[in-house]
Amino acid sequence: MFAATQTCSGSISRGRTMTITYCRRPQPLPKEQFMLEVRDLRAGYGKREIVHGVSMTVPTNGIATLLGHNGAGKSTLLGALIGKVNVMSGSVTFDGEDITSTSIADAVRRGIVLVPEKGRLFRNFTVERNLLLGGYTVKNPAELRRRIDEAVQVFPRVGERMKQLAGTLSGGERQMVAIARAMMLRPKLVLLEEPFLGLAPQVMQIVMDAIELLNKRYQTAFLVVEHNVCILNISSKAYVMKLGEFAISEDNPRSLLNDERLEQAYVG
Numbered sequence: 427m428f429a430a431t432q433t434c435s436g437s438i439s440r441g442r443t444m445t446i447t448y449c450r451r452p453q454p455l456p457k458e459q460f461m462l463e464v465r466d467l468r469a470g471y472g473k474r475e476i477v478h479g480v481s482m483t484v485p486t487n488g489i490a491t492l493l494g495h496n497g498a499g500k501s502t503l504l505g506a507l508i509g510k511v512n513v514m515s516g517s518v519t520f521d522g523e524d525i526t527s528t529s530i531a532d533a534v535r536r537g538i539v540l541v542p543e544k545g546r547l548f549r550n551f552t553v554e555r556n557l558l559l560g561g562y563t564v565k566n567p568a569e570l571r572r573r574i575d576e577a578v579q580v581f582p583r584v585g586e587r588m589k590q591l592a593g594t595l596s597g598g599e600r601q602m603v604a605i606a607r608a609m610m611l612r613p614k615l616v617l618l619e620e621p622f623l624g625l626a627p628q629v630m631q632i633v634m635d636a637i638e639l640l641n642k643r644y645q646t647a648f649l650v651v652e653h654n655v656c657i658l659n660i661s662s663k664a665y666v667m668k669l670g671e672f673a674i675s676e677d678n679p680r681s682l683l684n685d686e687r688l689e690q691a692y693v694g
């Protein structure tokens with residue numbers, strides 16, 4: 427549902443000049459349904475602990491957002507969820523099963539896909555080949571083609587660039603292909619790292635609309651790491667990280683747009 431109710435300031439840490447003129451109301455979700463549940467997680471590199479005992483949930487079919495200043499530990503936390511970063515203690519439950527200290531391959535097999543910052547496409551492959559590689563476990567060619575067609579419905583621009591080398595795409599197009607590629611496996615949970623990074627407002631809006639559409643159409647849950655607070659408009663849960671801990675945990679993310687605690691968590 428769309429609601430032209432208030433404006434939304436842009437990135438807190440990278441300037442506050444952007445204005446988005448409408449907001450949406452996230453659908454309320456039953457509180458006890460979690461796709462991902464993290465309990466007292468400590469994680470880091472070698473003996474250096476970066477994430478200091480955080481607990482969080484990503485609602486089933488929901489969009490959770492993780493905000494926080496540079497170096498707060500957001501990427502480290504994401505990495506710990508999928509076996510990229512060492513978990514020191516605590517637990518991670520995904521879709522009702524314990525996956526603490528899982529491997530990346532196991533996380534993918536279970537339906538968790540990471541879209542890293544800037545998408546990390548295969549630059550020397552066409553857009554089409556990137557999408558085909560994204561669906562590498564889909565053995566039925568007709569099904570694979572159907573999924574590409576559905577990706578083009580969500581991102582018409584991706585359809586226009588199908589034969590173009592990924593390395594020649596614009597930043598926005600790259601982000602669209604990266605998300606489309608992640609969706610090829612119809613994951614249960616997508617971990618999205620800074621999807622709005624460097625995007626113009628209109629392109630950012632296209633990407634945000636697509637996240638919301640994919641979430642609704644495929645019941646895919648998203649955990650989005652962002653600096654741009656506009657993501658709060660489509661979020662059903664939000665966390666703000668500071669120095670490896672959560673300074674804020676919020677069930678009504680839009681309320682943070684007018685909440686001094688958000689700015690405090692960044693600069694205080």
Ligand SMILES: Nc1ncnc2c1ncn2[C@@H]1O[C@H](COP(=O)(O)OP(=O)(O)OP(=O)(O)O)[C@@H](O)[C@H]1O
Nearest residue numbers: 471474476494495496497498499500501502503667
């Ligand atoms: N591979 C690594 N080895 C050792 N330390 C690391 C490694 N990756 C990150 N760090 C350290 O962990 C801390 C948190 O970094 P992290 O990338 O998780 O923060 P972030 O919140 O994602 O920051 P940003 O918003 O800038 O991406 C930083 O002090 C960083 O130097």
